[in-house]
Amino acid sequence: MDVMLLAGTRPEALKLAPLALAMEAHPALRPVLVHSGQHAGMVEQALAPFGLVADAWLDVPPRVTGGQAELVAGLLPALDDVLRRHAPAALVVQGDTTTTLAGALAAFWLGIPVVHLEAGLRTHDLTAPFPEEGARQMVSRLAALHLAPTLGAAAALRSEGVARQRIAVTGNTVVDAVLEIAARDLPARDTALALLEMEIAEAGERLVLVTSHRRESWGEPLERTLAAVQLIVAEHPDVQVLFPAHPNPQVRAQVEAALGGLPRVTVTDPLEYPDLVRALRLASLVLTDSGGIQEEAPTFGTPVLVLRDVTERAEVVEAGCAWLVGTDTSRIADTAARLLSGELRPAQVGNPYGEGNAAALAVAAIEELLGVGAEQHKHAAAS
Template identity: 55%
Template sequence: MSVPVVHLVVGTRPEAIKMAPLAIELRRAGLLRPVLVATGQHPAMVGQALAAFGYVPDAVCRLERASGEQAELVAQLAPKLDTVLARGSAAVVAQGDTTSALVGGLVAFWRRLPLVHLEAGLRSGDLAAPFPEEANRRLLGVLADLHLAPTRRAVRALLAEGVPAERIMLVGNTVVDAALRVAAGARPPRDPRLVEVDREVGAGRARLMLVTAHRRESWGPPLDRILAAVDAIVRARGDVRCVLPAHPNPAVREQVERALAGTPRTVVTDPLPYPELCYQLARAALVLSDSGGIQEEAPSFGVPVLVLREVTERMEAVQAGWARLVGSDTDRLVAEALGVLDGATRRPAAGNPFGDGRAGARGAQAIAALLGLAPAPELFEPDRPVMSTAS
């Protein structure tokens, strides 16, 4: 008998990172054959992210994008993805809340294929923030046959929307699996500037502050305020070294380099490959970020995060004490950062509320159970998370 195929739809770097642990566990179990489908939304970044796990896409949707608009992406991707799924599929997995995930869910629904939503149930309650992701994930919540929820908060959100409890599985977040796996094998950086930072941090002569500000909501004036705070923090504490992987958008990169041109002990880089980002994260004393993924990854390494957003759908990190929601106000950012660096802000004793490194295995078994090939998995217990020993 042939092994049933499950299509895993990935369009962006975060999707690839969070889908890889599921692909690993599906292949390990052997009950289903995972097929990684790259949608062409961010092809280079997807390829780079999958390479960190030793994977390449099994199928590629080649798009000819000109405007970069959402309508163009949907119009081109839907028929190409439909062609891939028409070859035969037992189920489709869409991760998170991107346009690729939404199109994957819609095409699966149109073909009457079982749809699995990985990282289901995140909600900000505001359709404008994050935009358009909040709408995308709510729509996927309507379409999905199986909701792989990362946290109890996500489970409660799905139940409040009327999703039957038997269609929800609390598995944890696969990004924790990914970060722990990659960080364990990550090598020191090769960029001479980062080598110098790493040497200083490793010798205990410096503390690393990692900064990522990639979301469109942060561009323009908010980013100016964030960069002003970065400059003030570094100048206020002489042992702080800052690493800032900049967004590849030329205008954003120029804005970053202009604002930090005179800032001492600060390195602006291209976007870092995932293993290098995990390496930096594991060694950081503090992170300033608007990234959802970093909010989920940092607690595994015991690193506090100042969230550069007004709202977050990952309140578990805030409630556990690992993250503080500070927005982009310069004065508040500086005050909060210095509070963490000076020890005035108490760090939690518990581990990561988002996962224990076994979400991929639970998710793989839950999909097999959906298709009648295995019993349901044991669920994630957020009260007993695990913290990495990486340093």
């Protein structure tokens, strides 16, 4: 049976990659990776470290306005076409992007079961994160199978009326991904990161990793975050800051204006995934508004300051691995100081998003959905 895995952004591809690898080794299920084209180049980059390439690319008209309506209008006919041609037994969508919402709609209209990877995350505030919270909730209304990363996510789904038998708690496949890449211990490919790593080792310094990419962080919130970074550098002479900046020209200009030329601050292009994993392992502290990094950093015991007012990943805060600080300059700088001084310490409780077996558990749930039993295993093995 073909199971289509749909990715349009780097985070989607990273979280689908372990599932694709698990299916490649399966006797009865065959993964078909489809690139929606939402973020051209980024999906390919994310899949490459896992030895994966997309099996199909959607034929979507070039975007002019960059708006959500334009993207959905281009995606839906292309998705309808690829689903009709491949006729998969199920479509797996991940998370909360426009690709995810459009894919769920197109499959639902064709009667193809929708499997929602990373289901049940909620802030219960449609404005934060926007538009992701709305996309997540809408996909939950259409999904035939909900692969929830945590018990809390499963409880959120049940409270919305989703039947228990349609939910499987699997952990998050990003933990599978980060463990696989970390085990390879690849040297840094990014020149700036490689030089920074040598400087830190020679001088006995500490690394603070900063990322900020969400649309609601742009402008004034980012300005406050950048002011906090300036304070952290000024108050901690043994700290080096690494800031992989968002490719949006306005965001990059804002980061460069605030941090460019500042001693002990390195601004780079977005890092390839193995380099990001390396930076997470090296870091003494992470400041981020990224959902993925909130899930990845606890694997290495790296404390996280979440640069958002609310997070749909409450487990990481409740476990004592992260602190929700918003974008208030003083609060960011003060909490960072307490962590860097050792006054605050992250709880060493392991990763609340799993142990690296999420893909195997997800495949087992998909088997059950599709009725892949022992006889089909036997037949597939024999053929």
